[in-house]
Amino acid sequence: ERGAGLPADLAGRHVVVSAGGTREPLDPVRYLGNRSSGRQGYALARTAVARGARVTLVAANTGPDAPAGVDLVEVGTALQLREAVLAAAADADAVVMAAAVADFRPARYAAGKIKKKDGEEPAPVELVRNPDVLAELSHDRARPGQVVVGFAAETDDVLANGRSKLARKGCDLLVVNEVGESKAFGTAVNEAVVLGADGSETPVPLGPKEALADVVWDLVAPRLP
Ligand code: CTP
Numbered sequence: 043e044r045g046a047g048l049p050a051d052l053a054g055r056h057v058v059v060s061a062g063g064t065r066e067p068l069d070p071v072r073y074l075g076n077r078s079s080g081r082q083g084y085a086l087a088r089t090a091v092a093r094g095a096r097v098t099l100v101a102a103n104t105g106p107d108a109p110a111g112v113d114l115v116e117v118g119t120a121l122q123l124r125e126a127v128l129a130a131a132a133d134a135d136a137v138v139m140a141a142a143v144a145d146f147r148p149a150r151y152a153a154g155k156i157k158k159k160d161g162e163e164p165a166p167v168e169l170v171r172n173p174d175v176l177a178e179l180s181h182d183r184a185r186p187g188q189v190v191v192g193f194a195a196e197t198d199d200v201l202a203n204g205r206s207k208l209a210r211k212g213c214d215l216l217v218v219n220e221v222g223e224s225k226a227f228g229t230a231v232n233e234a235v236v237l238g239a240d241g242s243e244t245p246v247p248l249g250p251k252e253a254l255a256d257v258v259w260d261l262v263a264p265r266l267p
């Protein structure tokens with residue numbers, strides 16, 4: 043798929059990629075989840091391997107076809123993803139947070155299956171905030187110059203929302219997708235703009251997730267220490 047002569051600009055580098063979507067359990071059979079397939083994260087991991095990097099792939103509930111040649115760490119919840127990403131980030135040159143991390147988790151986990159009761163309305167599900175892994179990575183860099191990249195799916199004023207999210211998170215690059223009926227989730231193609239903390243704006247035309255992944259690494263490589 044990738045021809046000869048492509049850059050080995052990540053040789054000797056360790057990069058961490060998170061992929062998929064976290065699931066926050068309610069009871070042994072139910073969870074709060076999201077529609078992330080993990081395909082963009084897989085494409086990032088695959089292209090980083092092709093460019094010579096050592097890759098740790100932290101995969102949350104992704105499919106069975108993880109790319110070859112990565113150190114795979116499988117996680118379920120946002121708290122597990124945080125632990126795995128922070129551990130792997132300790133000696134990483136770059137971290138790319140492609141995973142959809144649940145903002146909230148159920149405040150309580152029911153050890154037994156939640157049952158309905160005759161004539162009773164269901165109890166409301168109380169939620170609590172999950173930690174923001176991307177903000178934490180960005181604000182407490184594990185290594186000086188470590189490059190941190192986030193992803194954001196936005197509607198409405200996509201660029202303005204992306205700019206303010208980039209500033210809020212404190213990351214170096216934010217890949218902003220416009221989400222709509224058939225865009226981004228569960229498809230093989232993606233269209234995005236990559237915003238840089240330096241004010242740069244790199245549009246990525248509709249195309250395979252590999253192409254977007256390569257643009258991300260094209261932008262990461264020159265920012266590495
Ligand atoms: N992210 C994270 N930890 C969270 C939530 C999100 O690390 N608890 C990361 C995602 O992996 C992604 C980026 O932050 O790279 C943006 O996610 P997004 O859901 O768009 O950001 P939020 O700050 O949660 O904003 P929103 O309220 O729009 O969901």
Ligand code: CA
Nearest residue numbers: 142143144145
């Ligand atoms: Ca969110």
